[in-house]
Amino acid sequence: MDLFNKQIWFQSFGSGSSGNCYFIGNQEHGILIDAGLSARTTRKNLKNMGLDVKNIRAIFITHDHTDHIKGVVGLGEHFLIPVFATPQTHTGIENNYSVVRTLDRSKRFLNKEQSINIEDFRITAFPVLHDSADSVGYCIEFCGKIFTFATDLGVIGNDAAKYLQSADYIILEANYDNEMLRNGTYTLALQNRIRANTGHLSNEQTGVFLAENFSQKWQKIFLCHLSEENNTKELAVQTVREWLLKNNKFKENEVEIVALNRKSPSKLYVF
Ligand SMILES: [Zn+2]
Numbered sequence: 001m002d003l004f005n006k007q008i009w010f011q012s013f014g015s016g017s018s019g020n021c022y023f024i025g026n027q028e029h030g031i032l033i034d035a036g037l038s039a040r041t042t043r044k045n046l047k048n049m050g051l052d053v054k055n056i057r058a059i060f061i062t063h064d065h066t067d068h069i070k071g072v073v074g075l076g077e078h079f080l081i082p083v084f085a086t087p088q089t090h091t092g093i094e095n096n097y098s099v100v101r102t103l104d105r106s107k108r109f110l111n112k113e114q115s116i117n118i119e120d121f122r123i124t125a126f127p128v129l130h131d132s133a134d135s136v137g138y139c140i141e142f143c144g145k146i147f148t149f150a151t152d153l154g155v156i157g158n159d160a161a162k163y164l165q166s167a168d169y170i171i172l173e174a175n176y177d178n179e180m181l182r183n184g185t186y187t188l189a190l191q192n193r194i195r196a197n198t199g200h201l202s203n204e205q206t207g208v209f210l211a212e213n214f215s216q217k218w219q220k221i222f223l224c225h226l227s228e229e230n231n232t233k234e235l236a237v238q239t240v241r242e243w244l245l246k247n248n249k250f251k252e253n254e255v256e257i258v259a260l261n262r263k264s265p266s267k268l269y270v271f
């Protein structure tokens with residue numbers, strides 16, 4: 001079997017403070033990054049792809065905020081899907097008000113920078129800064145391609161930068177537009193929390209990073225975790241595009257920039 005000729009499927013089921021969940025795999029099997037939608041909604045989304053929870057080999061949690069873990073017990077314990085997270089994130093999940101039952105049979109630990117293999121997926125967690133118990137991004141190698149997920153982070157540190165640079169496909173946060181946040185309804189205290197190093201990435205931060213670190217390996221850039229109050233898909237794509245255009249290696253027709261829907265699934269991308 002030639003792993004490099006197999007299809008890769010990618011779909012976001014939801015991205016943002018209402019719930020985050022991403023599928024990567026193919027028609028045979030897959031993994032989920034985060035379980036921030038209910039088990040019921042996640043199953044419905046899988047069904048729309050022609051899949052079932054039985055096709056999910058594992059769930060990888062980025063951090064213990066409710067929008068990333070709401071469905072974790074319903075999926076993990078109910079359907080016995082292994083739920084991988086760092087030890088501190090598992091403690092955070094246990095302490096989260098939205099989690100009524102603890103993870104038991106589905107609980108699995110992982111450590112940052114220690115890759116694990118599940119069938120033909122190779123998964124590496126790397127540290128990111130955020131106001132949670134502990135936070136990681138994920139680098140997923142599958143069928144010869146690298147997907148790097150980095151969501152909910154205030155700055156792009158060296159670890160995240162390394163994995164983003166080596167990716168073929170990037171899923172990176174673009175949470176807010178500077179002007180919209182400044183002129184919106186959020187209190188100054190909340191604005192400052194979002195802007196902090198342990199908060200979220202702005203469109204501009206993401207654009208600057210991508211422009212300064214542009215790699216010709218990049219095939220697609222998915223912008224994720226857009227704020228409902230302080231961003232629009234158009235602004236996020238436009239800001240990131242404007243920054244990327246400052247790097248003359250970036251060719252607009254070669255790398256598509258996609259802002260993921262907040263509350264509805266993206267289309268199914270087949271690579
Ligand atoms: Zn979040």
Ligand SMILES: [Zn+2]
Nearest residue numbers: 065130132152
């Ligand atoms: Zn968060």
